[in-house]
């Protein structure tokens with residue numbers, strides 16, 4: 042069974058026949074609809090959001106047909122599928138996470154493409170610097186990326202050979218001892234004298250389908266992103282690629298909040314984090330409020346039902362700001378929920 | 393001039409026709425230059441631009457080509473170049489307009505010349521050279537007539553009547569006259585080089601079926617040496633053949649077509665230039681802007697649409713002057729594919745009837761054509777190309793306050809175009825089935841006479857043996873299995889250090 046088939050089977054299991062299979066396609070495509078976003082949370086599939094943005098409907102149907110043929114699922118009609126016992130057995134036989142383990146689409150869906158484009162450009166430019174070659178075509182023609190890179194080179198005014206050595210060390214370190222095949226990334230890199238492969242070519246060389254390759258590739262990028270975020274001091278060059286608005290947001294957070302954010306992004310809920318981090322519920326809630334203030338895209342729907350949010354907003358816009366009074370007017374909301382909604386409002390205003 | 397050539401472009405000598413053209417341009421003469429493909433046409437205006445005081449405006453038919461040119465200039469460190477076309481979004485356009493005077497090279501498409509704002513800004517500049525690239529597009533007798541090109545003649549006044557450089561690779565006598573007339577190039581300096589490329593041996597091979605063609609192709613590619621291109625008229629067939637080649641042990645093959653994104657296009661081009669690939673299975677999208685000297689053969693799997701584009705495509709072989717091969721494969725009824733393509737590229741009579749009915753039932757529709765594009769596409773079953781033709785025509789028509797009834801004029805143009813394109817296919821058909829010297833055929837078509845005796849001329853003169861394609865030992869990039877070796881090669885390699 043291919044890794045994509047496993048992923049789809051796993052998702053089918055998770056949605057427990059409550060949605061049609063196409064909800065999974067939308068999830069993997071990263072469709073920005075409230076239904077899909079809600080599904081991602083409800084069925085704990087946030088990690089797989091937007092991991093295959095180019096997966097086509099026909100390709101997805103083919104995957105379903107293959108699963109059907111092998112009797113891993115049965116079709117209930119109308120796009121609805123149920124996992125069979127055989128499918129369930131198959132998934133249970135694996136202790137290891139059966140799907141690329143570093144995937145974290147919910148957190149990185151806006152960042153992974155940018156990261157790859159800048160990384161590939163950075164490698165190409167530095168490689169040509171080392172070779173004293175000034176004539177080459179940049180493999181990315183995105184003007185902001187080119188400007189950013191120019192800036193990057195100026196900022197890191199060290200000897201070009203040291204720069205290359207540092208980048209080499211960082212890439213070598215980040216790819217070593219991880220549960221990935223480094224060639225998935227390395228084959229795509231372009232240097233002064235060696236031109237990288239396209240995604241199709243790399244898939245061919247590694248003898249996998251293009252779809253499977255795409256999934257593994259995203260997995261590697263997400264692994265790097267997590268690693269750089271968690272140990273930013275070890276990767277001074279790679280860290281600079283994340284210089285976006287998001288990184289500024291990230292820097293504003295306290296160390297402890299960052300840790301909580303990482304857990305949340307990995308799909309753990311508040312109770313899990315309390316257990317893992319041995320912290321009080323109030324502390325974790327503070328972190329979440331902080332995240333809502335800093336990150337305007339932070340979605341609070343899973344913590345506060347939209348209707349309750351509306352009631353809180355209504356009372357607060359009527360001039361009542363003190364938590365105590367809002368609580369009296371909206372008794373169904375907890376203090377945490379009220380704070381969260383107010384924090385969210387604040388971040389929305391400041392944007 | 394030579395010094396500038398060395399400093400700016402890194403070349404030590406001019407190629408055929410370049411020096412003469414540049415001298416004429418710098419002297420401020422109208423110049424018509426017909427130089428063979430691969431002779432470095434762009435240098436003919438790039439170098440003079442550095443010598444002239446003002447701006448050079450370059451009109452070019454293909455948007456992708458413009459960007460290629462800007463990229464090429466960037467490569468030599470010239471940043472004052474811009475492609476001003478419909479690809480720019482509103483903000484970028486406004487920014488560019490505001491700063492237009494800062495550019496030394498402005499590339500644009502003929503349709504942009506109809507933008508009032510753009511023309512206003514252009515008229516404020518000191519334009520010291522107007523380049524009309526692919527100038528044959530201006531002639532209805534040419535193989536690639538673009539009505540938009542006719543507008544160039546009418547903006548000359550606003551541009552301050554700058555000297556014109558009209559460039560083309562292949563033009564018959566009729567087309568050359570048309571170019572000079574449309575652009576009002578009186579007393580022009582004509583620099584005409586033969587379309588002949590003596591180092592390319594011309595071969596045609598007939599097979600019985602599509603399958604046999606694939607088999608023959610595989611056999612040929614196995615036997616041939618050096619880098620090559622195989623041209624296809626369909627992306628699908630290009631993919632199928634690339635796959636068959638790989639299955640038959642020819643691994644360093646890639647496809648190339650217009651559907652690739654920027655990163656993939658650059659990667660495949662560069663892999664080819666760096667000799668990481670031997671064979672490209674391409675559609676006509678491949679080749680322009682590719683400077684690779686050592687291409688040893690160009691094979692056509694499908695029948696070309698006309699002699700002009702055939703010559704342009706085979707002209708990518710042997711730019712280093714060494715013996716090279718052009719091979720055209722033909723199976724019975726191959727002429728049907730180009731005929732279908734012509735059919736789909738133009739607007740036929742029944743489509744025209746539907747269009748007229750659509751516009752005449754409600755005259756407002758004609759004046760607001762943009763709103764109805766989707767409806768029109770469905771109602772008249774228009775292809776992308778024919779939709780473009782309709783829009784081009786419409787843009788001109790409404791400028792002259794012409795009603796929808798003016799579609800009759802388009803109908804006349806279309807019928808004429810259709811005839812011309814069928815004749816062009818007929819010419820290729822005759823070339824394939826001729827029993828006399830192929831080079832003579834080509835030269836005759838372009839109004840030239842054979843001048844020199846060529847050793848490896850064609851299959852009729854020299855038999856079906858190919859010339860000896862000498863290939864230099866190419867440096868093969870090691871295919872490391874180990875990722876750290878590759879990473880070292882990219883970032884820590886010291887070998888290429890002293891190359892420049």
Ligand SMILES: [Zn+2]
Nearest residue numbers: 829849850853
């Ligand atoms: Zn001959």
